[in-house]
Amino acid sequence: MVKDIITGITNTEIGFITDVNGIAYFTVNDETTVGKELWKSYGTANGTVLLKDIMPGVNSSEPSILINMNGTLFFTAIGEGSGRGMFLNRI
Structure with a gap:
């Protein structure tokens, strides 16, 4: 383990x-x-x-489908007002 993100008895689901x-x-x-x-x-x-x-506040961005393409991270997430879309790691 590198870091206990959620301390205590709760499991961290990565x-x-x-x-x-x-x-x-x-x-x-x-x-x-x-x-x-x-x-x-x-x-x-x-x-x-x-x-x-x-997406700070009461909603989750639910990032998923993380892909390394020639040294750049691409992933999908829910953005504020835009629904699910493609993002780069330059956020």
């Missing part, structure tokens, strides 16, 4: 782990944001962080 240039990108519900959001990890506790709460 999904869609994808390596892009040695950085692990994944989805997780950390119980501080609503629903699943996009995280990244450099393989250390301090380097494992929420990348961005794409």
Whole structure:
């Protein structure tokens, strides 16, 4: 384990782990944001962080289908006012 994202007895459900240039990108519900959001990890506790709460507030962006294409992360997520769409890791 690199980091206990949800401390205590609750299990952390990590999904869609994808390596892009040695950085692990994944989805997780950390119980501080609503629903699943996009995280990244450099393989250390301090380097494992929420990348961005794409849709802050009462809704989850539910990122999924993370794909490494020539060193760029592409994924789908629900954006504010746009529905589900394709995003780059430059958010």
